[in-house]
Amino acid sequence: MLSLPIYMDHHATTPVDPRVVAAMLPFFTDTFGNPSSRQHTFGWAARDAVAAARRQVADLIGADPREIHFTSGATESDNLAVRGVATAEPRRQLHVVTMTTEHHAVLDPCRRLEREGVEVGYVKPRRDGICNVADIERALRPGTRLVSVMTANNEIGVLQPIAEIAALTRPRGVLLHTDAAQAVGKVPIDVGALGVDLLSLTAHKMCGPKGIGALYVRRCRPRLAIAPLFDGGGHEQGLRSGTLNVPGIVGLGAAAAICRDELAPEARRVGALRNRLLDGLRARLDGVTVNGSPEARLPHNLNVSFDGLEGESLLVGLDDVAVSSGAACTSVNPEPSHVLRAIGVPDQLARASLRFGLGRTTTEAEVDYVIEKVSSLVTRLRELSPAAGAR
Numbered sequence: 001m002l003s004l005p006i007y008m009d010h011h012a013t014t015p016v017d018p019r020v021v022a023a024m025l026p027f028f029t030d031t032f033g034n035p036s037s038r039q040h041t042f043g044w045a046a047r048d049a050v051a052a053a054r055r056q057v058a059d060l061i062g063a064d065p066r067e068i069h070f071t072s073g074a075t076e077s078d079n080l081a082v083r084g085v086a087t088a089e090p091r092r093q094l095h096v097v098t099m100t101t102e103h104h105a106v107l108d109p110c111r112r113l114e115r116e117g118v119e120v121g122y123v124k125p126r127r128d129g130i131c132n133v134a135d136i137e138r139a140l141r142p143g144t145r146l147v148s149v150m151t152a153n154n155e156i157g158v159l160q161p162i163a164e165i166a167a168l169t170r171p172r173g174v175l176l177h178t179d180a181a182q183a184v185g186k187v188p189i190d191v192g193a194l195g196v197d198l199l200s201l202t203a204h205k206m207c208g209p210k211g212i213g214a215l216y217v218r219r220c221r222p223r224l225a226i227a228p229l230f231d232g233g234g235h236e237q238g239l240r241s242g243t244l245n246v247p248g249i250v251g252l253g254a255a256a257a258i259c260r261d262e263l264a265p266e267a268r269r270v271g272a273l274r275n276r277l278l279d280g281l282r283a284r285l286d287g288v289t290v291n292g293s294p295e296a297r298l299p300h301n302l303n304v305s306f307d308g309l310e311g312e313s314l315l316v317g318l319d320d321v322a323v324s325s326g327a328a329c330t331s332v333n334p335e336p337s338h339v340l341r342a343i344g345v346p347d348q349l350a351r352a353s354l355r356f357g358l359g360r361t362t363t364e365a366e367v368d369y370v371i372e373k374v375s376s377l378v379t380r381l382r383e384l385s386p387a388a389g390a391r
């Protein structure tokens with residue numbers, strides 16, 4: 001049975017898996033202790049649960065549990081990585097390299113660093129959204145301390161060649177951070193194989209709860225220098241003070257364990273549904289362009305532009321399908337996304353773009369409904385469009 005509205009915006013957030021909710025519930029009421037309470041069983045039980053979750057998260061990304069630091073999500077992890085590394089060893093002429101297509105959780109801390117005198121190089125992607133590794137190499141300087149490039153883009157789903165970038169940064173002693181919020185749990189991630197020093201992840205993009213995430217920090221000697229964002233009780237090895245969000249951490253751990261168990265078959269299932277969606281749209285419409293590389297891409301992402309449309313009317317017509325458009329619809333004149341602009345999509349086409357994010361609950365019936373809904377809407381809008389006569 002098809003139930004409306006249909007949620008196809010899993011890059012924004014995901015529903016919490018009922019198995020995750022079940023794992024979390026006891027930690028609100030029965031096992032409510034503070035893991036920092038070292039003198040009684042309430043504290044010990046919470047501490048053990050946190051340790052188990054830390055291992056579950058570490059196992060999903062091939063890390064050691066001691067390398068996992070819990071935060072409030074990927075925004076905090078990104079800020080901690082970028083700002084923490086850049087401010088840990090105040091030096092003049094500090095230099096950071098990132099990309100123009102990063103999430104604002106990386107771009108905005110970089111902008112703030114620039115106001116404080118740090119120099120930041122912004123590398124542009126190719127037209128398929130992927131970076132030219134040679135461009136990253138050209139952006140490096142003797143004073144470069146950190147490179148931050150996301151594993152998977154949240155709008156167009158493209159996967160960046162992180163291991164190739166690590167092959168440039170590692171021998172030069174430059175730290176490599178990756179925002180893997182969209183990739184973890186969806187495609188295999190192994191921090192060792194990627195060669196990254198820091199990695200951000202968040203629970204609510206992988207069927208876990210909101211407000212909990214982690215920063216992986218590679219263990220090395222001497223310890224990687226990172227300044228915490230705030231001071232306090234020195235939790236999480238001094239990197240993130242504040243009483244641990246035990247139910248959230250347990251939820252993140254459970255979500256990670258489920259993703260690990262189900263990753264390969266689920267990626268195949270969702271990837272086939274995504275291909276069915278694209279094929280269905282193309283069978284009914286011409287002028288459908290996929291934004292971003294079709295190959296190096298998350299299995300659950302589809303970002304397409306429709307020729308011959310005024311974009312604003314697209315989302316209005318999709319009243320029972322939750323997707324995102326290629327423009328911020330908060331303003332009267334929507335600003336096209338910085339990612340679509342960076343890969344050279346003209347503003348008009350960016351406004352006529354949709355991002356589909358499939359997920360664990362997505363069914364074939366939902367995909368078929370969305371194909372019909374979107375293709376009939378686009379056909380109708382094209383007939384109404386003032387440009388229709390010219391087509």
Ligand SMILES: *Cc1c(COP(=O)(O)O)cnc(C)c1O
Nearest residue numbers: 073074075103105154181182202
């Ligand atoms: C969702 C997302 C974030 C922000 O994560 P929160 O946990 O919501 O703070 C950061 N980066 C990327 C790529 C994302 O998709």
